[in-house]
Amino acid sequence: MPTQQLDYFTSLVAEDEHLPLTEAAVAVAQHAYPDLDVQGVLDQIDQWGNKIKQRITPDTPPIQRLQLLKHFFYNELGFGPNQNDFYAPENSYLHQIIESRRGIPISLAILMMELGQQIGLNIRGVSFPNHFMMRISLQQGEIIMDPLNGESLSKNQLQEMLDPYLDAKGYRGELSLPLNIFLRASSSREILSRFMRNLKMIYSEDERWERLLGIQERLVILLPDSAEEVRDRGLIFAQLEYVRPAIADLHHYLGEMPGAEDAADIREHIATLESQTKLH
Template identity: 45%
Template sequence: MSFNFEVPSALDHFQCLVGHDVAFPLLEAAASLAQEAVPELDVQDVLFQVDGLAERLRKTIPWGATAMQRHFMLNEFFYEKLGFAANANDFTDPSNSYMHHVLQTRRGIPISLAVLWMELAWGIGLKVDGISFPGHFLVKVRVDEGIIIQDPLTGRGLTQNMLSERLEPFREGWGLAEDDIAPLHMFLVPASGAEIIERMLRNLKSIYVQDGQQPLLLGVLNRLIILSPKHADNYRDRGLVLAQMGQRNDALRDLQTYVRMAQAPHDLSLIEARIELLRAAR
């Protein structure tokens, strides 16, 4: 008797990863995002490399070190010994979001560096969270002395005034008057693993839209729909990409799903017109 086993696709693997409500595998899910662009990528090798770094770090931590001491030693290890930093030459390079590439080059953007940094922090018993701050991902560290909000690009701690200044560019978009106070505490809430992955995907989406890379954009939208199946906009965006790629039936299904799910969308007439064009072309 012969058995035929179908190898799970990268998308199947992603769906299994993000289905975890408890102990969300953040690093593995983040590493898997590159599989659309690099199909041969070995995600387990990425985990193995980070485990190796974590073991090196643990060997430098003396017994009984306080959380503040461990935090200091982690920053020294990550930023000084390993040399992780911003990719100042090309912040919009999609490889800044590919964890295997960030590991190799030691260059990334705030969120990709934060994912690696947090993985190492958890490995030495630190209590840390990612913060989906507007415009720039941050990390929060809990120590005996209080809470540290840190810029993952540099390891620099940020004061309340610094954080408030970072909110200023967004004030007008929120409809705040000049004297209104932006509610800082609302932007320091810990992000879940799924929210971190979604932000990484939206970063990639923006880049792929700009570059016109439809197959890669489709892969991102597939993952966004797995993460947030109730967000109507993802179906609209995927439907439009599928239409551009000539996959009319799938495009029609997604656009119809958008019209059905969305609550009085501003672009309803445009999408309905696109649906009629797709129907006529069948």
């Protein structure tokens, strides 16, 4: 069964141009919920889309469509942040967010973007540091919106949110980066990788290796050119004592990146794993 699910995920993310972000984000959860009815979740979102469509006409201007969508999503459906447990994995599984109406910025944004698309609004995701945002182009100009509550943010507010990140990275003074660099719209693949890396971080910190492997396998599929993701899968295999696949992944990483900073550590790790296979 898991192979079928991985094949399904692979087919969803095969092409950049037609990557169905919402369906792929729902399907991510199949690693933890193998019986999940992905189509059922999408049908629920479509029902909401149909409800909003009934409130607009072809003449309804985009700004009014946005107001209707925000009211429906945050007020009527009651979506918002999970204040009590921001780092629970459930905040990144769309089928659970639809039940609880609680999520994190990126998961709420994916739902808003999908509903927006259904009523003719082009809402795009923005991989802003430490807080995912949404960007909407209207005749009145560009709006940057917080997915947690639908509030529009001014340039000053965004700069205030960005400054701690710039300080931490040393991008200040002469090296200071302009705000606009951080406000560009992200591709579906970029959004999905950030979405999945949240889960990766949570399961890594909790050392839930089986759950982590399910996410990592999908990251390798999503980002086929990333040797680091293959390395990370190898390290997870090693934790689970899947020694041979671990060795294969770590060798692949060294083959792709022989001069990597961690190359010596990885070689040492391979040597330890290979000695284990000799003992068996």
